[in-house]
Amino acid sequence: MKTISGFSKLSKNEKIEWLAQQLSGQEQEDFLNIKDFWHSDEQTQKVMDDFSENTISNFYFPFGIAPNFSINDKVYHVPMVIEESSVVAAASKSAKFWLSRGGFKAKVVDSTKAGQVHFIYQGDKEKLFSFFNINKINLKNAAAPLAVNMEKRGGGIKDISLRDKTDSLENYYQLDVTFDTCDAMGANFINSILESFAQTFQDMAAQHTFFNEQEQQIQIIMSILTNYTPECRVVASVECDVEQLGEFSGGMDAFEFAQKFERAVQIAKVDVNRAVTHNKGILNGIDAVVLATGNDFRAVEACVHAYAARDGQYRSLSSCTVKDNKFKFELDIPLALGTVGGLTSLHPMAKTSLSVLGHPDAKELMMITACVGLAQNFGAVRSLVTTGIQKGHMKMHLLNILNQLEANEEQISLAKDRFEDHAVSFAAVREFLAQTAPAR
Amino acid sequence: MKTISGFSKLSKNEKIEWLAQQLSGQEQEDFLNIKDFWHSDEQTQKVMDDFSENTISNFYFPFGIAPNFSINDKVYHVPMVIEESSVVAAASKSAKFWLSRGGFKAKVVDSTKAGQVHFIYQGDKEKLFSFFNINKINLKNAAAPLAVNMEKRGGGIKDISLRDKTDSLENYYQLDVTFDTCDAMGANFINSILESFAQTFQDMAAQHTFFNEQEQQIQIIMSILTNYTPECRVVASVECDVEQLGEFSGGMDAFEFAQKFERAVQIAKVDVNRAVTHNKGILNGIDAVVLATGNDFRAVEACVHAYAARDGQYRSLSSCTVKDNKFKFELDIPLALGTVGGLTSLHPMAKTSLSVLGHPDAKELMMITACVGLAQNFGAVRSLVTTGIQKGHMKMHLLNILNQLEANEEQISLAKDRFEDHAVSFAAVREFLAQTAPAR
Numbered sequence: 001m002k003t004i005s006g007f008s009k010l011s012k013n014e015k016i017e018w019l020a021q022q023l024s025g026q027e028q029e030d031f032l033n034i035k036d037f038w039h040s041d042e043q044t045q046k047v048m049d050d051f052s053e054n055t056i057s058n059f060y061f062p063f064g065i066a067p068n069f070s071i072n073d074k075v076y077h078v079p080m081v082i083e084e085s086s087v088v089a090a091a092s093k094s095a096k097f098w099l100s101r102g103g104f105k106a107k108v109v110d111s112t113k114a115g116q117v118h119f120i121y122q123g124d125k126e127k128l129f130s131f132f133n134i135n136k137i138n139l140k141n142a143a144a145p146l147a148v149n150m151e152k153r154g155g156g157i158k159d160i161s162l163r164d165k166t167d168s169l170e171n172y173y174q175l176d177v178t179f180d181t182c183d184a185m186g187a188n189f190i191n192s193i194l195e196s197f198a199q200t201f202q203d204m205a206a207q208h209t210f211f212n213e214q215e216q217q218i219q220i221i222m223s224i225l226t227n228y229t230p231e232c233r234v235v236a237s238v239e240c241d242v243e244q245l246g247e248f249s250g251g252m253d254a255f256e257f258a259q260k261f262e263r264a265v266q267i268a269k270v271d272v273n274r275a276v277t278h279n280k281g282i283l284n285g286i287d288a289v290v291l292a293t294g295n296d297f298r299a300v301e302a303c304v305h306a307y308a309a310r311d312g313q314y315r316s317l318s319s320c321t322v323k324d325n326k327f328k329f330e331l332d333i334p335l336a337l338g339t340v341g342g343l344t345s346l347h348p349m350a351k352t353s354l355s356v357l358g359h360p361d362a363k364e365l366m367m368i369t370a371c372v373g374l375a376q377n378f379g380a381v382r383s384l385v386t387t388g389i390q391k392g393h394m395k396m397h398l399l400n401i402l403n404q405l406e407a408n409e410e411q412i413s414l415a416k417d418r419f420e421d422h423a424v425s426f427a428a429v430r431e432f433l434a435q436t437a438p439a440r
Numbered sequence: 441m442k443t444i445s446g447f448s449k450l451s452k453n454e455k456i457e458w459l460a461q462q463l464s465g466q467e468q469e470d471f472l473n474i475k476d477f478w479h480s481d482e483q484t485q486k487v488m489d490d491f492s493e494n495t496i497s498n499f500y501f502p503f504g505i506a507p508n509f510s511i512n513d514k515v516y517h518v519p520m521v522i523e524e525s526s527v528v529a530a531a532s533k534s535a536k537f538w539l540s541r542g543g544f545k546a547k548v549v550d551s552t553k554a555g556q557v558h559f560i561y562q563g564d565k566e567k568l569f570s571f572f573n574i575n576k577i578n579l580k581n582a583a584a585p586l587a588v589n590m591e592k593r594g595g596g597i598k599d600i601s602l603r604d605k606t607d608s609l610e611n612y613y614q615l616d617v618t619f620d621t622c623d624a625m626g627a628n629f630i631n632s633i634l635e636s637f638a639q640t641f642q643d644m645a646a647q648h649t650f651f652n653e654q655e656q657q658i659q660i661i662m663s664i665l666t667n668y669t670p671e672c673r674v675v676a677s678v679e680c681d682v683e684q685l686g687e688f689s690g691g692m693d694a695f696e697f698a699q700k701f702e703r704a705v706q707i708a709k710v711d712v713n714r715a716v717t718h719n720k721g722i723l724n725g726i727d728a729v730v731l732a733t734g735n736d737f738r739a740v741e742a743c744v745h746a747y748a749a750r751d752g753q754y755r756s757l758s759s760c761t762v763k764d765n766k767f768k769f770e771l772d773i774p775l776a777l778g779t780v781g782g783l784t785s786l787h788p789m790a791k792t793s794l795s796v797l798g799h800p801d802a803k804e805l806m807m808i809t810a811c812v813g814l815a816q817n818f819g820a821v822r823s824l825v826t827t828g829i830q831k832g833h834m835k836m837h838l839l840n841i842l843n844q845l846e847a848n849e850e851q852i853s854l855a856k857d858r859f860e861d862h863a864v865s866f867a868a869v870r871e872f873l874a875q876t877a878p879a880r
Contacts, residue, residue: 044476052522053504070443088493120703174713271608280742301738400491
């Protein structure tokens with residue numbers, strides 16, 4: 001491909017035209033179809049376009065509903081955005097399963113967020129700490145105008161600490177700041193405050209008479225929120241008597257199921273290969289709600305997985321106990337979510353999601369999301385220890401392939417019968433269709 | 441909300457109607473607008489609907505282009521799907537920066553994937569190992585029909601090992617299987633083979649005459665691929681003489697920049713708070729390409745973050761060295777991606793992405809994706825150590841708010857001037873607009 005200068009300055013149509021010119025034949029024609037993915041309302045499309053840069057179209061993700069989640073005795077029909085088959089089905093099935101067994105319980109442990117000013121200071125440690133203690137209040141005061149609105153909503157800066165990190169890197173220290181950002185994810189609020197702290201801290205140090213010349217020259221490396229929020233955490237659980245679990249495929253009884261399920265979760269606690277995929281399954285559910293509500297899934301993912309490795313080994317986030325005839329399954333997960341600010345109110349579909357959920361505040365959304373993660377995990381482990389995962393997966397995959405090959409109703413029905421006991425692959429399905437009446 | 445029975449059996453329109461009935465007034469009306477997000481072509485919409493379950497609409501993500509990536513001396517204009525502002529802009533800026541400094545280099549270390557059969561065996565260890573060694577070939581033979589197509593494409597089962605995991609859990613063992621899945625992510629292939637192995641292994645054990653009765657009863661807990669693929673890895677890098685880096689905002693020279701940049705990356709190596717956000721930034725770039733090409737971002741995220749914690753502490757995935765006047769920035773990351781199978785060829789926009797990228801194979805896509813991650817990280821750290829992150833972020837955020845408030849051209853221009861040196865918040869922008877000519 002050729003390089004291009006000034007691409008960002010081209011209009012949307014000019015961008016598309018230029019890119020099309022880099023392709024040829026059928027590909028060029030197909031490429032121009034991306035305009036069919038624009039929203040028919042120009043203003044709505046403009047909102048989408050301006051979320052990001054150099055935008056030329058939209059990528060569609062299926063927006064589905066997992067109904068009947070009972071969480072702390074309140075019923076939710078949960079919007080989920082996910083392109084992977086079986087996820088919404090599994091969440092729905094688990095929701096229904098637990099609906100008649102007491103439902104999900106959830107509670108928010110805490111919702112503290114944090115950020116750091118990372119800096120280099122070459123000099124006497126004690127002098128730095130005493131400088132910090134004297135000036136802590138001045139830091140807060142200087143940033144006060146930035147915090148006014150958040151304080152009105154009941155949040156603000158919680159605490160500022162000075163951390164000596166010189167054992168890990170020469171002359172490296174942190175201002176470690178904690179925040180309450182109420183119902184916002186609060187990234188902009190936190191970063192603005194931190195950048196203000198950094199500036200004030202550096203300025204004050206430059207004038208601090210007890211510092212020598214070198215000590216006065218604090219080097220700010222960066223000021224930035226952390227997505228690692230182990231304090232911003234929710235615990236979700238389900239629980240019932242073992243015999244209430246009922247019977248499973250292949251005549252597996254409740255006790256065998258409970259024992260196998262518990263072992264499967266124990267394995268995910270001790271084996272990294274399993275733990276990663278186990279937690280990935282939890283995140284299938286979590287991310288689908290995060291996406292649907294306009295939250296940032298990269299932030300959630302990074303935090304959750306680092307939390308899973310907090311004791312030095314990467315482990316399952318969920319745990320299962322079978323004790324005194326009680327089956328209990330629990331998820332302990334950090335989730336920094338917002339219901340105001342960011343895309344939550346800017347993206348029309350995110351607004352729809354929050355409306356369907358009954359306008360939860362951030363803590364309620366944390367609980368809903370954690371429960372969907374737990375439901376997802378329950379569904380996946382249940383499949384794994386009973387029928388295996390492939391049966392359900394392949395059924396969905398078959399449907400995708402049939403759509404892709406534009407199979408008609410009759411062919412779909414025939415193919416479903418055929419592939420009940422034959423391995424599904426694109427080639428096998430195509431071959432099978434070729435042997436039945438043509439699709440068009 | 442009320443619970444509902446048989447939701448999945450309702451038609452799409454019935455689902456929407458039922459959900460609308462649970463809302464009232466303006467919310468009910470707004471909810472029905474989700475139909476405006478349907479694709480105008482019915483068949484295309486049906487393809488989207490069937491990717492998942494209980495689907496009622498599409499969630500749009502901005503589809504943008506980061507142009508001018510030079511990777512191993514080949515130019516790419518990279519499709520990125522991301523709802524967060526500044527990401528595509530940062531990637532594009534980094535691509536351009538490195539275009540004139542030798543471009544990006546990348547190489548795939550290996551592309552081995554893996555999966556495990558997790559089982560419980562109560563008995564003599566040596567007998568189990570000798571049983572496995574005798575029957576290894578039989579396992580492969582029994583699964584052969586499932587591997588035929590993959591073998592035709594040059595892939596297949598690489599190796600099977602028996603792992604003693606009894607030190608972490610009583611009587612727990614694994615069949616650990618490695619695979620080459622060519623250009624496919626290969627999830628279905630791997631899971632089918634593993635389920636077949638499990639069945640065969642259990643059947644053979646039941647008939648193995650050297651086993652006692654208890655030993656014959658191997659309990660399969662589950663058979664499943666792992667998303668943890670540290671062997672499926674790519675290394676991307678950029679490099680130039682320090683003085684070639686040029687000059688930065690605020691008159692920062694190349695040497696100061698290089699030193700601060702190196703320190704910032706070192707901090708992300710030693711501090712978990714920074715490491716999580718640092719890697720989150722890398723994933724901003726990675727995921728945008730993963731999404732655009734129809735790959736599974738949850739799989740990538742889980743693997744990448746567990747890999748970041750592999751030595752017992754969660755650390756930065758990128759490293760920076762400034763040595764002998766050379767600035768080098770490198771990313772070492774596991775990425776199991778596919779360019780055939782799954783959604784890659786089913787989702788029309790994923791097909792478009794692969795076409796714009798010139799139909800890369802899986803390894804080439806791994807390299808492109810890693811380079812976008814590195815570019816993203818370069819852009820983020822560059823902002824952090826020079827102007828700070830808020831300046832660019834707030835500019836984008838302002839535009840989103842202005843769109844949301846339906847500001848006209850004149851108001852947008854006035855607001856841009858005003859908020860050059862005033863803190864951006866929804867309330868502040870709304871207030872400012874109220875003081876200028878009304879939008880409509």
